[in-house]
Amino acid sequence: xxxxxxxxxxxxxxxxxxxxxxxxxxxxxxxxxxxxxxxxxxxxxxxxxxxxxxxxxxxxxxxxxxxxxxxxxxxxxxxxxxxxxxxxxxxxxxxxxxxxxxxxxxxxxxxxxxxxxxxxxxxxxxxxxxxxxxxxxxxxxxxxxxxxxxxxxxxxxxxxxxxxxxxxxxxxxxxxxxxxxxxxxxxxxxxxxxxx
Amino acid sequence: xxxxxxxxxxxxxxxxxxxxxxxxxxxxxxxxxxxxxxxxxxxxxxxxxxxxxxxxxxxxxxxxxxxxxxxxxxxxxxxxxxxxxxxxxxxxxxxxxxxxxxxxxxxxxxxxxxxxxxxxxxxxxxxxxxxxxxxxxxxxxxxxxxxxxxxxxxxxxxxxxxxxxxxxxxxxxxxxxxxxxxxxxxxxxxxxxxxxxxxxxxxxxxxxxxxxxxxxxxxxxxxxxxxxxxxxxxxxxxxxxxxxxxxxxxxxxxxxxxxxxxxxxxxxxxxxxxxxxxxxxxxxxxxxxxxxxxxxxxxxxxxxxxxxxxxxxxxxxxxxxxxxxxxxxxxx
Numbered sequence: 001x002x003x004x005x006x007x008x009x010x011x012x013x014x015x016x017x018x019x020x021x022x023x024x025x026x027x028x029x030x031x032x033x034x035x036x037x038x039x040x041x042x043x044x045x046x047x048x049x050x051x052x053x054x055x056x057x058x059x060x061x062x063x064x065x066x067x068x069x070x071x072x073x074x075x076x077x078x079x080x081x082x083x084x085x086x087x088x089x090x091x092x093x094x095x096x097x098x099x100x101x102x103x104x105x106x107x108x109x110x111x112x113x114x115x116x117x118x119x120x121x122x123x124x125x126x127x128x129x130x131x132x133x134x135x136x137x138x139x140x141x142x143x144x145x146x147x148x149x150x151x152x153x154x155x156x157x158x159x160x161x162x163x164x165x166x167x168x169x170x171x172x173x174x175x176x177x178x179x180x181x182x183x184x185x186x187x188x189x190x191x192x193x194x195x196x
Numbered sequence: 197x198x199x200x201x202x203x204x205x206x207x208x209x210x211x212x213x214x215x216x217x218x219x220x221x222x223x224x225x226x227x228x229x230x231x232x233x234x235x236x237x238x239x240x241x242x243x244x245x246x247x248x249x250x251x252x253x254x255x256x257x258x259x260x261x262x263x264x265x266x267x268x269x270x271x272x273x274x275x276x277x278x279x280x281x282x283x284x285x286x287x288x289x290x291x292x293x294x295x296x297x298x299x300x301x302x303x304x305x306x307x308x309x310x311x312x313x314x315x316x317x318x319x320x321x322x323x324x325x326x327x328x329x330x331x332x333x334x335x336x337x338x339x340x341x342x343x344x345x346x347x348x349x350x351x352x353x354x355x356x357x358x359x360x361x362x363x364x365x366x367x368x369x370x371x372x373x374x375x376x377x378x379x380x381x382x383x384x385x386x387x388x389x390x391x392x393x394x395x396x397x398x399x400x401x402x403x404x405x406x407x408x409x410x411x412x413x414x415x416x417x418x419x420x421x422x423x424x425x426x427x428x429x430x431x432x433x434x435x436x437x438x439x440x441x442x443x444x445x446x447x448x449x450x451x452x453x454x455x456x457x458x459x460x461x462x463x464x465x466x467x468x469x470x471x472x473x474x475x476x477x478x479x480x481x482x483x484x485x486x487x488x489x490x491x492x493x494x495x496x497x498x499x500x501x502x503x504x505x506x507x508x509x510x511x512x513x514x515x516x517x518x519x520x521x522x523x524x525x526x527x528x
Binding site: 013014017018023025030031032033034035036037041045046048049052055056057059099 | 395399400401404408411412414415416417418419420421422478479
């Protein structure tokens, strides 16, 4: 993977984050959040340096900044002292997003951002992705929901069996087109020949 | 213990931070236990227990395990364990004694050479533990069990199985037996280490990362925490604490013994668990550990004053540890 024309070392999220990336993983509960922690701590974890003076974390400015981001995303509840486990799936996802908004990353990788998220929060996350994108952040959404991709994307890249097979214009792509690339081989003959 | 109420949005304010508060309750409970023990001890044993001399003596002796327990709090916060601290106390003490005897440049300051030797070997042994656990992916239980043997073997080997006399090291002995304004210097060192530990754990990014690695290593990694580096570092911290504990213990006994510190790891782990730090990682409290150390020290002083046999004391100790872990399970 390349960022700004420079290769990122594989399997080093710390380096990628240092270079301006953010990642909202597919499985929020096991990979994204510390469920027993307060919302504030989950929001600030990737950018603690911002609140640290002389090695000492300012808990007050941490809480305040996390609260601002949570309110910005209409998280319910937005009290930064609440325990993350108590929130619904959609609101937990917003906590992950708030983390990367706080960090002001330039590239945001969202893996299945609306999985396990209720309809209302889904719409809100879509709105947010559009806003982020409009503000100049490159948002990469990984999704298996086609309407989601067509609604959000300016470009859609389709991968099959670990390889890139097609690139479509997000505004003009149709469901049939997407499916045909995702499911059926683009050139049936070639594949048949290989299997012979 | 307390259970977190199922939060409805309406009473959000009430249950805010419930998961964090739980540690506080356990700390209040421990303060209550300590007060009860003091009252019970006063009734049972009277002034021989409640005298300032006796209590300060209890705390002076408890400080050795206390320092170990602070390091252990960080290790357990990452869901690890360090079984080697007792052996490391012996090895670092012997290393200090060896450096004092063999390094001429320090002749004018033998205590300093002892302290440097003890701390250096503490860092080294801790680094071996840390490297095995973090980069070597060895289960902490096994890695530190191996170090339990290695450090004990080193202590016996370097010392040729004989204790090293430290009788002439006045500064070192001050750490073990001296006092400042009638407060034992060992206790001051212990509380100093605890204060540093508290700040590290609660007020620095480092402490946040330590608890994050214990709570959910994958989430911590994806949020950019250098998890291997954190894991490595907590074992080094524990090794340094073993060196400091050796300074206090050898200072008190005026000698470094290769068989010192046996089973200290269990006392330290017990104090940490009773204090409320979760063995599963992700939840740690230095204040709780300090209270756990004090509780344990008082209980054993009382058992000794009541002339209970050593075997009864061991059974009691094991029972308390088991009860503490069971209580922790239920409160989770």
